[in-house]
Amino acid sequence: MGSIPTSHALMLAAVLFLIGTIGVLARRNLVFVLMSIEIMLSAAGLAFVAAGSKWHQPDGQVAFIFILVVAAAEVAIGLSLILRINHYFRSVDSDEVSLLREESDT
């Protein structure tokens, strides 16, 4: 029973990142887009941790902590933006909010 091959962990990270990318590209609901971005960030963290565990260095986990910080800030701002968009447009569909400002509202 040897250790887990780093390539397998990186493959898992790549598959998860791909699923998140598909979600960002395919879904029109902004909440789903944000959730898919969370999956992508998590997959990036998995890649860092896998690389850190290959060389037995803590740097991978440190990079994961920084990714965690970025994800927390991103999700707070993203969700507050979505709430604001929902307040203005009564919709969270990314096709309907392609304009930054309502044309009738000036």
Added chain:
Amino acid sequence: MNVLFYISGAVAIISALMVVTRGSAMHALVNLIVSFLAIACAFWTLGAPFAAALQIVVYAGAIMVLFVFAVMILNIGNEPRRRGGLSAWIVPTILAAVLLVEFLLAVSSGPRAPAGGVVGPVAVGMSLFATYAIGVEIASVLLLAGLVAAFHFGVIPGRLEDRDG
């Protein structure tokens, strides 16, 4: 120990696929929590217990609470035709049960470290606050900026004036 990594990886992939294919936001959230828990299990089998704990506490705890509240405020979780009763919850329940069995197996086999060796919280903390101290400062500035921006965007204009007046 290796097989635990592959099981949790499969659970993570399946639940991530469920996230991007669900119609209801609340069902996708439940799947997303299971996906994060599975990734935390993968971290642990890779010899990163501190990252696994952070994944559960911050991702599956704090960030998911934000999502749940946002979905409830947006009121997009309860389309009537999507209300499938038990069938919407059965897959995340099964996946979470797989993770639970995995956890019980790992615990019952005694205090055995992952085969690749463990990088513990002490080493991470030493590296974080010595080598990457400037990164910690930048992260704190980023979190402050995120706090200010979230407050700025979160306040609906017009309602604040009601409160002040």
